[in-house]
Each structure stands twice: as structure tokens, then as C-alpha cells.
Amino acid sequence: MNNSHVLKTVILIMVLVESGLVEEATAHPCGRTFLSALIQLVPCRPSVAPFSTLSPNGLCCAAIKRLGQPCLCALSKGPPISGVDRALSLQLPGKCSANFPPCN
Numbered sequence: 001m002n003n004s005h006v007l008k009t010v011i012l013i014m015v016l017v018e019s020g021l022v023e024e025a026t027a028h029p030c031g032r033t034f035l036s037a038l039i040q041l042v043p044c045r046p047s048v049a050p051f052s053t054l055s056p057n058g059l060c061c062a063a064i065k066r067l068g069q070p071c072l073c074a075l076s077k078g079p080p081i082s083g084v085d086r087a088l089s090l091q092l093p094g095k096c097s098a099n100f101p102p103c104n
Contacts, residue, residue: 030071034078037071048089061096069093073103 030037043059046052056064064072076090093100 030067030074034075037067037075038081040067041075044089044092045083047092047095048084050083050085050088052085052088056092056095060092061098064092064096065098069098069100069103072100076103 040063041060043063044056047054047056047060072093076086080086090103092098
């Protein structure tokens, strides 16, 4: 991922936090905040960009396994994320050999 994509992702996250669209929730399946889960998934961005054919890298797969199925399902049911193909993102656990059951 090049620096401009990382910068754009960080700016998008900052805008979401400042606008109040991302709130802290101690009972959230992703841990302390939705934002913290999104930040952990930044290495996955190239693999979930629309029309991407790139396989997830090691950092992405480590993040997928660390976050776990409940968090990933919560993220997949959340608001749309600019530049992320939801169908591709739902394929990440399988591509990373995480063996999670499908989200309901």
C-alpha cells in the first residue's frame, strides 16, 4: 500500500471520529472501539479495494485472526466504508485460513 492510501485511510478515520460517527463502546465485539478494529485492518485495504485480485498479506491475516469472527461480522454489518468492497472483505477469513463460521 502506498503512503497516499494510508494517509487517506487515516484522514477518513479521523473524520469519522471527529464527526461522532465512531463511538467508544466497551461491550463492542471489536474491543474498545469500532475505530480500533478498523485501524488494525488497514493492512487488508489492498485486498478489499473494489475489483482487487490481490491476496491478503501476512499482516492482514494476522489482524483477521486476532480480531475474530464476532468483530468481523460486526464490521461487515456496519456502515459502508469508502473504497472497501464488502463482498471481498467477507472472503478474507477464508483466504487467511481463519476457518470462521459465516456471519448470520
